[in-house]
Amino acid sequence: MRYFVTGGAGFLGLAIVRALREAGHEIVTYSRGDYPELQELDIHHKRGDLGDLDRLIESSKNCDAVFHVAAKAGIWGPYGDYHRANVDGTLNVVHACRENEISKLVYTSTPSVVFDGRGSEGKNESLPYATHFLAHYPKTKAIAEEAVLKNNDENLATVALRPHLIWGPRDHHFLPRLVDKAKKGKLRFLGEEQYSVDSIYVENAARAHMLAMDCLEPGSSLAGRAYFLSQNEPIPISELINKILHAAGLPPVTKRISPRLAYAAGTVLETLYSTLGIEREPPMTRFLAKQLSTPHWYDVSAAEKDFGFRSEISIEEGMKRLRNWILETNPFGENQSIPPNRSPDQKG
Numbered sequence: 001m002r003y004f005v006t007g008g009a010g011f012l013g014l015a016i017v018r019a020l021r022e023a024g025h026e027i028v029t030y031s032r033g034d035y036p037e038l039q040e041l042d043i044h045h046k047r048g049d050l051g052d053l054d055r056l057i058e059s060s061k062n063c064d065a066v067f068h069v070a071a072k073a074g075i076w077g078p079y080g081d082y083h084r085a086n087v088d089g090t091l092n093v094v095h096a097c098r099e100n101e102i103s104k105l106v107y108t109s110t111p112s113v114v115f116d117g118r119g120s121e122g123k124n125e126s127l128p129y130a131t132h133f134l135a136h137y138p139k140t141k142a143i144a145e146e147a148v149l150k151n152n153d154e155n156l157a158t159v160a161l162r163p164h165l166i167w168g169p170r171d172h173h174f175l176p177r178l179v180d181k182a183k184k185g186k187l188r189f190l191g192e193e194q195y196s197v198d199s200i201y202v203e204n205a206a207r208a209h210m211l212a213m214d215c216l217e218p219g220s221s222l223a224g225r226a227y228f229l230s231q232n233e234p235i236p237i238s239e240l241i242n243k244i245l246h247a248a249g250l251p252p253v254t255k256r257i258s259p260r261l262a263y264a265a266g267t268v269l270e271t272l273y274s275t276l277g278i279e280r281e282p283p284m285t286r287f288l289a290k291q292l293s294t295p296h297w298y299d300v301s302a303a304e305k306d307f308g309f310r311s312e313i314s315i316e317e318g319m320k321r322l323r324n325w326i327l328e329t330n331p332f333g334e335n336q337s338i339p340p341n342r343s344p345d346q347k348g
Helices: 011-022 036-040 053-059 079-099 136-150 174-183 202-215 237-247 259-276 286-292 301-307 315-329
Strands: 002-006 026-031 044-047 065-068 104-108 120-123 157-163 225-229 296-298
Touching (some): 011 036, 079 104, 202 225, 202 301, 225 301
Parallel strands (some): 002 026, 026 044, 065 104
16 A cells, blocks of 8 residues: 555654554655654655645655644644644645545544533543634634545545544653643642543554554445544543653652633733734643643544554553653753652652
């Protein structure tokens, strides 16, 4: 098979590319820059923007299927930037599939498309899209996901996967920011309740994408549908964060603040940053406050049933691999001193 992968140099995209490479497939990646990680894998890399339809069509010629992983992530920035990347860019990918008669498209979505500010405990894909969003990212991803699924037909089979809170080695987005805030003493948990969340180790998420692709055909049971993906191991958010910090050699977070205070701070900071035209993300937003103060875990039985997905790498095993990667690569650019392995204090 010859696969076309958008965002192949990103956290999840690179994991998918590595898994495809190990399986012996031919790969064409599409990203805005040139990346050493892709060159080392000896694959075909095409440089381009999702907004360039002609370049997308040219780059995806002679490919059999598409993994559309690229997106503008984050929770701050102009709406137009998010819409161009996540909506217009996705529609361009669909157009390229049709132009090149590619019959299979796996789209990487997010559970945030159904997040309306309230928590979810074990709910499934029958949840409707949210009607009110607290950030541009989930709103534009919801618009894009709906468009992808509506484009499913006898010529193009589409499926949307919603991995929840991806973590693991080679994370150059969430992990460095988490570690930086922890070192500066800026991390707090919200409220006294133990809000449970589910997450997914990056290699498990990559494997889910491959399994879905293998089962995806026009008219198949998963064509035109969306699926939640996770470890199927919901644990308190404080425990998950402290496990990741422990892997990075940092002490656990124990301090807490009121969810109402955090939401109020997010409202004020968003207004202030917008008024002053500050481009960097505020330390707290309304979306983040709600995400950290509500439970988030979903029923993944549909993915298990329809394409055989199960998380083969457990949280504990994933944390060991994350710890080893940090020790081997020193991703934070400083002398790394991680104490001997021991269970972190999760009482905070």
